[in-house]
Amino acid sequence: MTGKTMSEKILSTKSGREARAGDIVVADLDLTYSHDGNRPLAMELLSSMGTDRVWDPSRYILFLDHHPSPNAVSAAAHTKLRQFAIDQGCQLYEMGDGISHVVLPERGHIAPGDLVIGSDSHTCTGGAVAAFTTGVGSTDMAAAIATGKLWLLVPETILIQCDGALPPGVGAKDLALAIAGEIGADGANYMAVEFAGSTVENLPMDGRFTLTNMAIEFGAKAGLIGSDAVTEAWLAPRLSRPWMHLRSDPDAVFGRVVHIDSAALTPRIAKPHAVDNVVSIEDVLGTQIHQVVIGTCNAARESDLAEAARILRGKHIAPGVRLVVTPSSRDTMVASMKSGVLATLVEAGAVIATPGCSGCAGGCHFAVPDKGENVLSTANRNFKGRLGNPDSFIWLASPATAAASALTGRITDPRAYVETAA
Amino acid sequence: MRIAGRAHRFGDDINTDYIIASKYKTTSLDPAELTRHLMEDIDPGFAQRIRPGDIIVAGRNFGCGSSREGAPVVIKAAGIGAVVAQSFARIFFRNAINIGLPVFICDTAAINTGDDLELDLEAGTGRDATTGALITAAPLPRAMINVVRDGGLAAHIRKHGTFQIA
Numbered sequence: 001m002t003g004k005t006m007s008e009k010i011l012s013t014k015s016g017r018e019a020r021a022g023d024i025v026v027a028d029l030d031l032t033y034s035h036d037g038n039r040p041l042a043m044e045l046l047s048s049m050g051t052d053r054v055w056d057p058s059r060y061i062l063f064l065d066h067h068p069s070p071n072a073v074s075a076a077a078h079t080k081l082r083q084f085a086i087d088q089g090c091q092l093y094e095m096g097d098g099i100s101h102v103v104l105p106e107r108g109h110i111a112p113g114d115l116v117i118g119s120d121s122h123t124c125t126g127g128a129v130a131a132f133t134t135g136v137g138s139t140d141m142a143a144a145i146a147t148g149k150l151w152l153l154v155p156e157t158i159l160i161q162c163d164g165a166l167p168p169g170v171g172a173k174d175l176a177l178a179i180a181g182e183i184g185a186d187g188a189n190y191m192a193v194e195f196a197g198s199t200v201e202n203l204p205m206d207g208r209f210t211l212t213n214m215a216i217e218f219g220a221k222a223g224l225i226g227s228d229a230v231t232e233a234w235l236a237p238r239l240s241r242p243w244m245h246l247r248s249d250p251d252a253v254f255g256r257v258v259h260i261d262s263a264a265l266t267p268r269i270a271k272p273h274a275v276d277n278v279v280s281i282e283d284v285l286g287t288q289i290h291q292v293v294i295g296t297c298n299a300a301r302e303s304d305l306a307e308a309a310r311i312l313r314g315k316h317i318a319p320g321v322r323l324v325v326t327p328s329s330r331d332t333m334v335a336s337m338k339s340g341v342l343a344t345l346v347e348a349g350a351v352i353a354t355p356g357c358s359g360c361a362g363g364c365h366f367a368v369p370d371k372g373e374n375v376l377s378t379a380n381r382n383f384k385g386r387l388g389n390p391d392s393f394i395w396l397a398s399p400a401t402a403a404a405s406a407l408t409g410r411i412t413d414p415r416a417y418v419e420t421a422a
Numbered sequence: 423m424r425i426a427g428r429a430h431r432f433g434d435d436i437n438t439d440y441i442i443a444s445k446y447k448t449t450s451l452d453p454a455e456l457t458r459h460l461m462e463d464i465d466p467g468f469a470q471r472i473r474p475g476d477i478i479v480a481g482r483n484f485g486c487g488s489s490r491e492g493a494p495v496v497i498k499a500a501g502i503g504a505v506v507a508q509s510f511a512r513i514f515f516r517n518a519i520n521i522g523l524p525v526f527i528c529d530t531a532a533i534n535t536g537d538d539l540e541l542d543l544e545a546g547t548g549r550d551a552t553t554g555a556l557i558t559a560a561p562l563p564r565a566m567i568n569v570v571r572d573g574g575l576a577a578h579i580r581k582h583g584t585f586q587i588a
Contacts, residue, residue: 026585074447137516143575186509189511384464388444
């Protein structure tokens with residue numbers, strides 16, 4: 001018998017049987033979560049499963065992250081979710097606490113080896129702590145919170161082997177976009193992806209979450225990174241329960257291996273309107289930008305904001321450009337206030353928004369661009385209309401590229417700025 | 423179950439934001455109301471052109487992007503009889519099966535807008551009556567067959583109390 005991938009190990013443990021790629025298992029869930037963004041709400045479907053109780057209230061967490069500035073419709077959804085949390089005894093993170101995918105690992109809700117589902121496609125983010133975390137729809141979630149289980153096809157895994165040192169000014173987001181361009185929007189459909197290699201080993205956790213968050217943009221069911229000393233140090237102050245390291249076996253069988261030469265990477269841009277429409281920054285330098293967004297569950301963690309602040313310190317964004325910064329969580333916001341990063345960004349001309357999904361999903365009623373405008377964003381999605389106006393254009397980039405471009409009002413290579421700022 | 427309807431052709435990577443835009447999540451919770459905005463950002467007027475039973479035909483990766491179940495719910499509420507695509511994104515495919523929107527994975531390259539399609543969902547076969555070409559669907563994953571037979575996931579869980587899918 002050959003070794004197992006991380007996904008095969010986790011799904012074997014959680015289903016109580018030997019699980020290999022291609023098998024279908026019914027697995028026990030460690031954690032489930034939902035937010036205010038998708039309709040119907042899973043809680044509204046619970047009674048259709050023949051029960052009115054969540055199987056284990058300590059394993060279902062609710063978030064008010066998608067509508068941090070609610071209108072009447074979303075305020076009504078918030079009231080329903082708050083009441084449900086009280087009635088069932090579930091934990092609820094309020095508006096302003098941050099984005100579910102960021103808050104869960106940050107507040108110690110996910111451990112290596114866990115099986116987690118969320119009713120959001122970017123649930124894959126949690127895989128950076130060596131857990132199997134995947135997104136489902138409302139009906140699957142309702143069945144899951146009724147039974148504590150879900151059926152899953154054990155996925156094959158694409159190993160994305162990234163080796164070499166990222167050049168200055170080139171970061172995890174550029175790596176993620178390069179991978180999206182390489183394997184395409186459906187290149188990993190029904191599969192898991194595992195990020196490995198010396199580049200990943202040297203990435204701090206913030207950058208690792210940026211990678212796993214993008215897994216769904218290649219179609220993947222989960223994006224995982226084996227646990228190591230970096231994971232352990234990051235989890236130590238956050239996670240109180242015991243956990244064990246988890247990595248794929250050296251002789252695990254991968255469906256495909258993709259090699260990335262990180263040392264040769266340049267800043268990358270995904271052009272409108274597809275995440276895999278990726279070019280090197282040289283191809284689009286000078287494109288006029290009307291609004292810059294540093295936010296979303298992809299790249300608005302503490303080190304992302306700090307990187308932008310290093311580029312913007314003592315300077316001001318160009319006339320005619322708006323810069324919107326949405327810290328991805330309350331913890332990120334507090335840390336960035338204490339370090340002075342937020343003051344630097346505000347002095348440079350930034351607007352700071354409530355931690356949450358503002359500046360990404362169009363239902364947020366925030367930072368909606370005008371017809372014909374170009375938005376450069378650190379988000380993971382640039383679909384037409386994503387920000388609420390189908391006649392605008394969204395370009396995806398790293399926090400460094402976003403900051404450098406805000407200074408000039410045009411798509412700008414951050415590498416010169418990073419060297420002078422060092 | 424047999425379905426007959428006119429084909430409406432779309433391309434690859436039709437994401438859930440295109441099916442129903444994010445901005446409408448906070449305008450209404452009523453699927454019937456939301457059907458007016460089906461495919462609005464990529465094909466304005468689509469919702470007004472379709473007739474009950476019409477079939478959406480697409481290329482690869484239909485339903486990619488968000489996990490929003492509103493996407494298949496609104497397609498079904500609009501009266502679309504089935505979605506036929508080269509491939510589906512994973513979450514959309516699960517959602518469609520769970521809520522009872524018929525989905526058909528087959529070669530769609532030769533199907534054009536306006537073609538009259540006839541599909542037999544159980545047999546996984548069909549034909550393009552306009553061109554005469556036969557259509558053969560990929561079989562459903564076996565875990566999903568029980569869910570479909572029970573009439574959707576909620577009915578499945580009510581019947582068995584858990585997932586019964588071996």
